[in-house]
Amino acid sequence: MKALIAGGNGQLGQELQKKVPAGWTARFLSSRELDIRDAAAVSKAATESGPDLIINAAAYTAVDKAEEERDLAFAVNAEGAGLLAAAAATVGARVIHLSTDFVFDGSRSSPYRPEDEPHPIS
DSSP states (O other): OEEEEETTTSHHHHHHHTTOOTTOEEEEEOTTTOOTTOHHHHHHHHHHHOOSEEEEOOOOOOGGGTTTTHHHHHIIIIIIHHHHHHHHHHHTOEEEEOOOGGGSOSOOSSOOOTTSOOOOOO
């Protein structure tokens, strides 16, 4: 299995680096190495890597600044994720997109499930 991980030097990417399964080849790309807002760069990384799986661990995470930097937050967290998905479709890879619990309002007393309806508070 070959995996391409965007956001490879972020908090989540660093943890994923510690957990690469035996027999897997994983290419971890930092935001400096792969700007997921750049369609050509994303396409090139996917084509060169030929992954079976693309993991999106990249994110704009400055929650308090996101309202001030709306365009940047949207470009990374929405458009960038879309570019990774499009590149995956082109090379026949699956995608895992990871998010934080900030997509929920935190009012549940039990863990959230992937199929739960998002309900951010800001």
